[in-house]
Amino acid sequence: MSDTQEEVAKAAILEKVMKGRQLTDLMLRCTILDHAGNIKSISGQFKRSDLCNEHRLNPRDLRKIDSRIPNLVPTILIRKGAVLINILHIRALVKADTVVLFDSYGSNDSRLHSVFLYHLEHNLKARGSGAPYEFRAIESILLSVLSALEAEMVFIRNLVGGLLAELEDDINHDKFKRLLHYSRRLAAFKNRAKLVQEALEDVLEQDDDLDAMYLTDKKNGVPRDMHEHEELEVLLEFFSKQVEEIANEAENIEANVQSTQEIVELILDSNRNALLALDLKVSIATMGIGTGALIAGLFGMNLKSHMEDMPYAFMAMSALSSAVALLVAWTGLRRLAQIRKVGLSNPKRVQDLKVRPRIPLPLRRRSSNGWS
Structure with missing residues (x-):
């Protein structure tokens, strides 16, 4: 107007x-x-x-x-x-x-x-x-x-x-x-x-x-x-x-x-954080399955790998793909659990900050190398 x-x-x-x-x-x-x-x-x-x-x-x-x-x-x-x-x-x-x-x-x-x-x-x-x-x-x-x-x-x-x-x-x-x-x-x-x-x-x-x-x-x-x-x-x-x-x-x-x-x-x-955590867990599980599917996809190409005639090749590749998928998913979920831990202080940092208590100079002992 x-x-x-x-x-x-x-x-x-x-x-x-x-x-x-x-x-x-x-x-x-x-x-x-x-x-x-x-x-x-x-x-x-x-x-x-x-x-x-x-x-x-x-x-x-x-x-x-x-x-x-x-x-x-x-x-x-x-x-x-x-x-x-x-x-x-x-x-x-x-x-x-x-x-x-x-x-x-x-x-x-x-x-x-x-x-x-x-x-x-x-x-x-x-x-x-x-x-x-x-x-x-x-x-x-x-x-x-x-x-x-x-x-x-x-x-x-x-x-x-x-x-x-x-x-x-x-x-x-x-x-x-x-x-x-x-x-x-x-x-x-x-x-x-x-x-x-x-x-x-x-x-x-x-x-x-x-x-x-x-x-x-x-x-x-x-x-x-x-x-x-x-x-x-x-x-x-x-x-x-x-x-x-x-x-x-x-x-x-x-x-x-x-x-x-x-x-x-x-x-x-x-509740919103719980939903976000659930979404991340699903994404991590999907990433793990995708990693295992990558191995299966490599062997699914129409190329000769000289493993077609091996009697235990299918079982070995299946076990390897499953193990890689589980390992990736477990690593991701473990890292997510560490990030979600909320505290007023970091325990590792608290341990690093723990130093030897300072003793006043008159209470120290004198040696040949100096005060200790």
């Missing part, structure tokens, strides 16, 4: 994308929960500009949590009076008295979202715990993320474990393809888990962000020391350790898969 054709194709794709855009792209679907934990709106349509003005956000902040824009890196953004959370399937805006959930476009896991919404609503209504409103919302969000990671971890572990058990009994091309597919899926899952852990660790390392996440106290004007955030730190550390355990389990499964791949490759190499 020439440069001109590439430019034309890019222009056509761009024009199609621009024509496909509608005014609804300026809208976001949101589910809003009030200060009492009640749902005010389910999957309502809201303008981006209205959301930015109401919650004092920048447009770039909403781009981070817009599910139609690819964003694989989990983020927890601390803004004035709000916390923006974008982790896995959760895209939420948490305030001191409101939680805004941004619905995921094209999401097929409605059950997971329904369970999360039910748990969030129940947790926000439970005021007896003493935790602030925003902490209960963040706890529900992180608990849903942790549940999603654990569910996917169990699913991948069962898939990989079953396939590894099958490889112990039989090795074929289809199982190797499945193992490659599961390995890629496991690597992607481990990467997601590590990114979630890094997002939590980044918040834990910033005292300013931890202090800014006390939204209820800031709204009520309660003075706080910057380093008094033990409650929130314990909450985030708990989920960070849980995610770390999941990531470590994924690493262990990945190491097990890699070990299995290496063992299977060794088995296949051993």
Whole structure:
């Protein structure tokens, strides 16, 4: 494809994308929960500009949590009076008295979202715990993320474990393809888990962000020391350790898969070497038979050798041909057996390297011919 054709194709794709855009792209679907934990709106349509003005956000902040824009890196953004959370399937805006959930476009896991919404609503209504409103919302969000990671971890572990058990009994091309597919899926899952852990660790390392996440106290004007955030730190550390355990389990499964791949490759190499050795043995046997046939061919020519009238010439030549064939075949197989011997060192070389131990000069005996 020439440069001109590439430019034309890019222009056509761009024009199609621009024509496909509608005014609804300026809208976001949101589910809003009030200060009492009640749902005010389910999957309502809201303008981006209205959301930015109401919650004092920048447009770039909403781009981070817009599910139609690819964003694989989990983020927890601390803004004035709000916390923006974008982790896995959760895209939420948490305030001191409101939680805004941004619905995921094209999401097929409605059950997971329904369970999360039910748990969030129940947790926000439970005021007896003493935790602030925003902490209960963040706890529900992180608990849903942790549940999603654990569910996917169990699913991948069962898939990989079953396939590894099958490889112990039989090795074929289809199982190797499945193992490659599961390995890629496991690597992607481990990467997601590590990114979630890094997002939590980044918040834990910033005292300013931890202090800014006390939204209820800031709204009520309660003075706080910057380093008094033990409650929130314990909450985030708990989920960070849980995610770390999941990531470590994924690493262990990945190491097990890699070990299995290496063992299977060794088995296949051993079988391949056995087939090559069989082919060499057949070739050596054929060479031996060919050598014996050479002698028989020499006497098969229509030339007089004065051995035609000898009574035992046929038996002697047959024995000679067989003996030469066996000798050549035996020599070749013996040489092949010597070459196939695998060791960490060559015994002959080790014997050659064995020298007389060196004795220090003061311990030697002096003779008339010198030191010995």
